[in-house]
Amino acid sequence: MINYYQELDIPQELTGKELEAYLKKTRQKLILRTNAPDPEKALEAERKLKLLDEAISILCDKSKRAKYDKQLAKSGSSTEAAAARQPEQPQTQSTDASVEVLISVAEDMYNAGNLQNAINTCNKILANGVKDKRVYYVLAVSYYELNKTDEALKVLQNAVAENPDNFEMILYLARLSALIGRTNEAEKFINIVLEKQPDNTFAYASLVEVELIRGNNARAEQIIADINNRYPNDAVFKTNVSSAFERAAKRVVSVAKNGAGYLASKQDAEKYVTYVTKAHDLNPSEHMKNELDIAQGQFRKRFDVANWKGFACLLVACLLTLLMGALPFIVCVLATIVLTYFNFKENWQIQRKIVTGKKDPVDYIFILLGLALVIVAAIVKFAFNLAQKSLKMQYES
Amino acid sequence: MVVGIDLGTTNSVIAYIDASGNPQIIPNSEGSRIMPSVILFDGDSTVVGQTAKDNADMDPLNVVQFVKRQMGNSNYSFINSRDEVFTAEELSALILKKLKTDAEKALGERIDSAVITVPAYFNDTQRKATQDAGEIAGLNVIAIINEPTAAALAYGLSKSSEPQNVLVYDLGGGTFDVTIMHINHDDIVIKATNGIKNLGGFDFDNCIMNLVINKFKEEHGIDLMDDDCAYQELREKAENAKKALSSKNRTVISLMSQGKGIKMEITREQFEEMIKPLIDRTAVLMEMVLEDSGLEWSDIDKVLLVGGSTRIPAVQEMVTRVTGKVPSHELNPDEVVAIGAAYYASFLDSKEDPKVKKTKITDVNSHSLGVVAMGEDGKEYNEIILPRNTPLPSSEFKDFCTLYDDQELIKLQITEGEDEDLDYVNIIGTSLLKIKKRPKGSPIRVIIGYDTNSIIHVRVIDLIDNTDLGEMKIERNSNLSEEEIVKKKDNISKITIE
Numbered sequence: 001m002i003n004y005y006q007e008l009d010i011p012q013e014l015t016g017k018e019l020e021a022y023l024k025k026t027r028q029k030l031i032l033r034t035n036a037p038d039p040e041k042a043l044e045a046e047r048k049l050k051l052l053d054e055a056i057s058i059l060c061d062k063s064k065r066a067k068y069d070k071q072l073a074k075s076g077s078s079t080e081a082a083a084a085r086q087p088e089q090p091q092t093q094s095t096d097a098s099v100e101v102l103i104s105v106a107e108d109m110y111n112a113g114n115l116q117n118a119i120n121t122c123n124k125i126l127a128n129g130v131k132d133k134r135v136y137y138v139l140a141v142s143y144y145e146l147n148k149t150d151e152a153l154k155v156l157q158n159a160v161a162e163n164p165d166n167f168e169m170i171l172y173l174a175r176l177s178a179l180i181g182r183t184n185e186a187e188k189f190i191n192i193v194l195e196k197q198p199d200n201t202f203a204y205a206s207l208v209e210v211e212l213i214r215g216n217n218a219r220a221e222q223i224i225a226d227i228n229n230r231y232p233n234d235a236v237f238k239t240n241v242s243s244a245f246e247r248a249a250k251r252v253v254s255v256a257k258n259g260a261g262y263l264a265s266k267q268d269a270e271k272y273v274t275y276v277t278k279a280h281d282l283n284p285s286e287h288m289k290n291e292l293d294i295a296q297g298q299f300r301k302r303f304d305v306a307n308w309k310g311f312a313c314l315l316v317a318c319l320l321t322l323l324m325g326a327l328p329f330i331v332c333v334l335a336t337i338v339l340t341y342f343n344f345k346e347n348w349q350i351q352r353k354i355v356t357g358k359k360d361p362v363d364y365i366f367i368l369l370g371l372a373l374v375i376v377a378a379i380v381k382f383a384f385n386l387a388q389k390s391l392k393m394q395y396e397s
Numbered sequence: 398m399v400v401g402i403d404l405g406t407t408n409s410v411i412a413y414i415d416a417s418g419n420p421q422i423i424p425n426s427e428g429s430r431i432m433p434s435v436i437l438f439d440g441d442s443t444v445v446g447q448t449a450k451d452n453a454d455m456d457p458l459n460v461v462q463f464v465k466r467q468m469g470n471s472n473y474s475f476i477n478s479r480d481e482v483f484t485a486e487e488l489s490a491l492i493l494k495k496l497k498t499d500a501e502k503a504l505g506e507r508i509d510s511a512v513i514t515v516p517a518y519f520n521d522t523q524r525k526a527t528q529d530a531g532e533i534a535g536l537n538v539i540a541i542i543n544e545p546t547a548a549a550l551a552y553g554l555s556k557s558s559e560p561q562n563v564l565v566y567d568l569g570g571g572t573f574d575v576t577i578m579h580i581n582h583d584d585i586v587i588k589a590t591n592g593i594k595n596l597g598g599f600d601f602d603n604c605i606m607n608l609v610i611n612k613f614k615e616e617h618g619i620d621l622m623d624d625d626c627a628y629q630e631l632r633e634k635a636e637n638a639k640k641a642l643s644s645k646n647r648t649v650i651s652l653m654s655q656g657k658g659i660k661m662e663i664t665r666e667q668f669e670e671m672i673k674p675l676i677d678r679t680a681v682l683m684e685m686v687l688e689d690s691g692l693e694w695s696d697i698d699k700v701l702l703v704g705g706s707t708r709i710p711a712v713q714e715m716v717t718r719v720t721g722k723v724p725s726h727e728l729n730p731d732e733v734v735a736i737g738a739a740y741y742a743s744f745l746d747s748k749e750d751p752k753v754k755k756t757k758i759t760d761v762n763s764h765s766l767g768v769v770a771m772g773e774d775g776k777e778y779n780e781i782i783l784p785r786n787t788p789l790p791s792s793e794f795k796d797f798c799t800l801y802d803d804q805e806l807i808k809l810q811i812t813e814g815e816d817e818d819l820d821y822v823n824i825i826g827t828s829l830l831k832i833k834k835r836p837k838g839s840p841i842r843v844i845i846g847y848d849t850n851s852i853i854h855v856r857v858i859d860l861i862d863n864t865d866l867g868e869m870k871i872e873r874n875s876n877l878s879e880e881e882i883v884k885k886k887d888n889i890s891k892i893t894i895e
Contacts, residue, residue: 036821
């Protein structure tokens, strides 16, 4: 009797949705493995895929599975014997692999927004005695997104309590605390790290991030200046602060992404470009240079194009009304000045292609406005003519 | 004269655009529009095409099939009974040469340049091998393009006024791939692609063959695998049965071996049940590609079917069920890729002519790129840096740490593949870099860039003082050197193909 759990590294306790997700993931992996450069490995993947197809038909059917599990338990003595035959083989190898897949299942569930299941899966992994950084992290952020911030913090606190010397985890905790607005706590955690490692410039970089989240940019600048004085040319600090600014820039974008998909106001757009510029100045790497080019390029392009298109459309409208006489022309020019002023002052939008592929409504608004102006002018002119005509008729009679 | 060539695993097709702008398939000297990619070394002569396939029964050891699966494999070579050794490039060149000479005869014109198609997930070595095969056959290969892109060009989707998202499902004789692209006039952006190297009509034939082999063993106790000639005959009959089952509900296979014979009936239902697990795999890949493309099924405007195996009703049903769209198959699925390649060849050829707008194709990297990293458990694994289906050109980085105090060297191994397990990925470049002595855990950044010429740039940066530790360029690594290509071209030009 084939033990699917063993052959395919399927954790026996999985059921329902979790089992399905796990099997799906394994299937995707095995299908891609049939492309392995080594033909023998490809054949092995092929063999496992066939097994998996069988396993799916049995394990995903409740009654079939119950029957199979019973039979498996009966033949358990033989599997135990098989296990006894190879006592040297470290148990961890197969469980490691299945834990890896479970962690990625949890991460996928989190990414797909299936938070409750992600939490359940993480708790299951932790219950198995696996203390993995990523599990704590997924668990914490899942709780965080479900607004269960206390639980989220508890998870990270547990992680820190288990390994108080893991400064990375403490700084993680600090970052999460800052993200949920507990910036004071975040500062406290960072200070714990700094007490033990006063030269930990990573921690100072985290401090800068806390200030950025607080919106206290002046304070952030001050810390940067201080640390630069104290540790001139400390690249670790610079690259990390650079990353903090990059994250701040991404936060601006992600807020926009959740909204209209644009950096809706000029302030936001400017903030974005400023953050990216800062990140670039601190760490002029090729990557940051690219990011900066993209940011500035989009900013300029949007600005120039919006200006140019807007003026062009409205100018055409003015010229068209010129053909209809002096009064509509004056109305149209005034409207153009007013509209352009308001449009460029407040509401012009910057489109970031990276954020969204949607067309910018600005393009259409200008054309529609131009058309509307021409129509209004025509109506004004028509009404004016009519009035003139009736006046003339009255006068004649 | 420029042509487009679909160099397929089982069949190859050559096409051109005539003076009035219509695509034309060029029939070969036997008068058929589709030529089996089969080579037979028969005595002193070399035969390519249907004749080779038909005579394959007589001389299985002198017949080469499915060369495409070996493209880019430097360990592969074929030795015929004349003791001549051929690489995969040379074998493909023989097929290309047959297409070229027959087409020249049919058109009465010299063919000098060609566009050859490859599956979207072919890696650089495989692409370069295909290009080399063309050069060896005496063709100036002006471009290597992806088969799905060619299919979209053939359907004229680049002429449509509406921008659209297109899924191309290509299930051919030996390979499967699925690609999602965004087409806006002449701007074709590949969004995501994935494939299975060894899945196609050949495997469906195998399903039928296994059925017959088992029955034969059961009834007569004879293993057909031991009888080369009967095995070849069975392959041909299985293929015909498969084709028949696309239009009929049942068909019959009869076979003789060692004086014993059987006659067995196969129903469509039976066939569909056998190939279902294989077709389901293509459905899994479709879902994965959709996920990579960041789209939903409702965003897909058109589904194109390419490759002879898409004639199977069960395949069409599955594609309709998964995508929720009735797929287009107005064009002959065997010819559509060659026609697209011919269109592209004529675009490139008339580049000087300002009237013809050049189609712009933006590609993605079809395989993830990464490095070999050391896990916390001390085991090496593949850490992906530039994920698959990222639009090109692109560059990504990841930060790593030194493993011990005063480490002096790091071994940089660039990987290509999706799996964490190094057994399932290719190492495409290795280099040793000297680094400054630093404490354990010092940060090091690895940047992988992929430009539009398919050249992979790798840079390593010491993050402590922001200095460059080294740069590495992986060009399309070729199995053959320039001189070898010239030499092989010379050899192949001496071979007369019948």
